[in-house]
Amino acid sequence: MTRRLLLTYVSFALLILVSLEVPLGYVYHRNEEQHAFAQLEHDAEVLAAFIDTALSRDDAEQVDLLAHESGQRLGGDVDVVDSRGELLSSTHPEKHPPGDLARAADIRTVLSGEGRISTRTAESGGVDVMSVAVPIHPGVSSLGAVRVSVPLDPVDSRIHRFWLILAGAGIAVLLAAALVAFWLARWISKPVRALELATRHLADGTLPPAAAPAGPPELRRLADTFYATANRIQALIRTQHAFIGHASHQLKTPLSALRLRMENLEDDISPAGAKNLQAALTEADRLGQMVETLLLMARSEQRELPLEEVDLPAAVAERVFLWSPLADDRRVGLSTSGPDGTWIRALPGGTDQILDNLIANALRVAPAGSTVTIGWAVRDDRVELHVVDEGPGLSPEERVRALDPFWRAPGAAKDGTGLGLSLVHKLAEAGGGDVALEAAPGGGVDAVVTFAGLGQHVQQAAGTRQ
Template identity: 45%
Template sequence: MLAGLEIPLGYIYARGETSRASQSVERDAAMLAEVTEENIEEGKVGELPDVIGDYATRTGGHVVVTDKQGIVLADSDPAARTGISLATQPDIARALTNQPTVTTTTDSAGRDVLSATMPGASGTTIRGTLRLTYPLDQVSTRVHRIWGALALAGGCVLAAVALAAFTLARWITSPLRTLEAATAQLAEGQLTHPPDATTGPPELRRLATSFTHTATQLQHLLKAQQAFASEASHQLKTPLTGLRLRLRLENLEPYLDPRAHPSLEEAVDEVERLGRMVQGLLALARLENTATTPEPVDLDAVTAERVAIWEPVAAEQYVALDITGPHVGQVWAIPGALEQIIDNLIANALRGSPPGTTITLHRTPGTELHIIDQGPGMNAADRERAFDRFWRSSDAHHDGTGLGLPIVRHLINASGGTITLHPSPDTGLDARIQLRPVTSRPRGPRSGGEGSGSRRPLSQRTHTAGRR
């Protein structure tokens, strides 16, 4: 808009200045032509230099007077020659025929000038001519000055508009920034600073209010869901414990028909599996509702310790445990998590390892731990779903609960690491755990909702075996 207004205005002003200068020169030339014509008529040729010299001094113009033959009688430039003929020059020739000329031309110095040539005549009698040239430097200076003023005005307007736009944009986006921060807090599980619903446009204030209401309702629903899962698990745990420990279903075996013994064994196995599932649900509920902060843990020491504990169990199944690879040192992990992760993965590997095979715990530089078995392994689709809760492979022939690997992944994520499943080089499964070395900066505590003050070691909270 400024360009559309100021550029035409500048051109109009420039043309107006040139037009005014041209009219002024034409008017002055006509007046001087009358004066010089009177002097020539009265024979006062000697006064011509004073007349035109005085005008040239006051205005900065250049005046030349000729007689009716085009011979120069006077020149305002003291260094110019008189007595020479200019009759062949177009403007002088036209003036000698009583025709005035006003044009823009270039003088001997190469400057652009306005030139007005007028006849000195009384009626049809031509007594001489007068040429007045005026340099366009002053006109150009005034034109440039107005262009500068227009540019300065445009710059001030743009600065004012930019300031107003910036202020308005800050006012409009202020609720969006608080809404963005609140969304990030809600993604972490707890909205502590609701978005500001008192500033900004009405639409954004209503949006902030709606978001706060939705976030509050969502937090209530999540807390209710977590409370229900925890309470339901606790309520299921009590009767299951009674079935296993107090009633002792196995004690019914002598009183049952031998044909019912397989059904009794299946019932006992299902009670045991259901008990482990409830224990796993309780462990997940505690993990999701507990704030945890990673701490330095010696991966080599923990790996050696867990292998020593599991070797007798593996030996009963004729499976060997082996640790390979260089020492990797300390890694970041939440308290008790590394022991729980290795226990679950070794137990998981033992379930699918045939006798005479080896489970290898291989360490690689970069704080990566591989737990590799030589069992049947998993296909790609099963590896994608292996971390889903309660999921078990369709070809599984064991009493897993489907909660072991979800617990492992939750512990690794809480420690700031990752876990992925890959086929091993020969046969079996390769569980790759990537943890962060202590040289890197630990991540902040992860909060899961209520009960965020607990810091008990995870080995005391849950010990649930994994599954494929």
């Protein structure tokens, strides 16, 4: 941002300098040329007056002397012609063949009476010159004309020197403007950089202390509002985490005591009430599972949790063994497939929780006689776990919403909490992975969990699979 502001300010200053200095340079150029011609015109008229006096006395030597002295004083050339354009005197007669001056446009203009003074710029001998032609006697063109020519180098030198002065002044002003612009850009962008840093820290779960007020008032007010909002959000998050953790922890003890008391009632309950007691125990177990899930979700939202190395095939085999009785009771098969020696990184206990929730969801929707397939595959440095059921499946919108906490599919069984897939999502992300629900090829849902693999073990597993 500082560079962009600096570039904007310097570009604006450069535009102002160019718009001011270029017209000023051209005005000086024109005025300098006009002043040079006016001065040369004055010198030519003075010389013409002296020559007029010398011609009135028929003093040709005096005319030559005046012409050469003036040419030497002005650093140029002087030509004197009569009324026919014939050369009377010149500081460089060898340059003018007979009749050459009579054909010159400026002298012809004066001799013909079309103009009292004729000025021009031309090139003579490879040198740019300026010349002025005036009549010898003012108002009487029949007496002849005087032309004075001087090089343009002195005028050009003054003009170039002025352009250099303008350029130097412009560079100095531009440097000063750049320094001021840099200070302004730093001053304006300082609170923006502080807000950027604070936003980055806030995304990581921390917030640096508010910096000293700096920058424009609008940005200071924005920074104050941001810090107040960020502190409020952090306070709400801490309160939420504390509430979930405390509430879940406080519920565990009375739930355990309640279940123990209900189990102790089995001998005192008549056979007719045994079914209701068993239902109450099931609900207590479900409530206890919800409490454990809430605790695990609260812990998974912490930022720096250690990861453990997990033998995925062994973890799958253990969970399949534990879920087999329920699967047999529902007449649903459990099958596994994947390369041996596949190791992953996950939160401690997170892999078992992920497998339990995915298998429980699959068994809940799988029809009798179907199979739930648990498979895993190696994809570069990642490992994908697939839990595929043959249930009714979900629409694309429902597959996206299924990862939200407490969301349940329409017509789902009442024994669920709506937290299972949300917990799977949080555990996978906390371990550096991800979760996606896809449509299974034969209907149903393919729950795909991506884990971070261990380089050496992943390569060995990929080689075994090939």
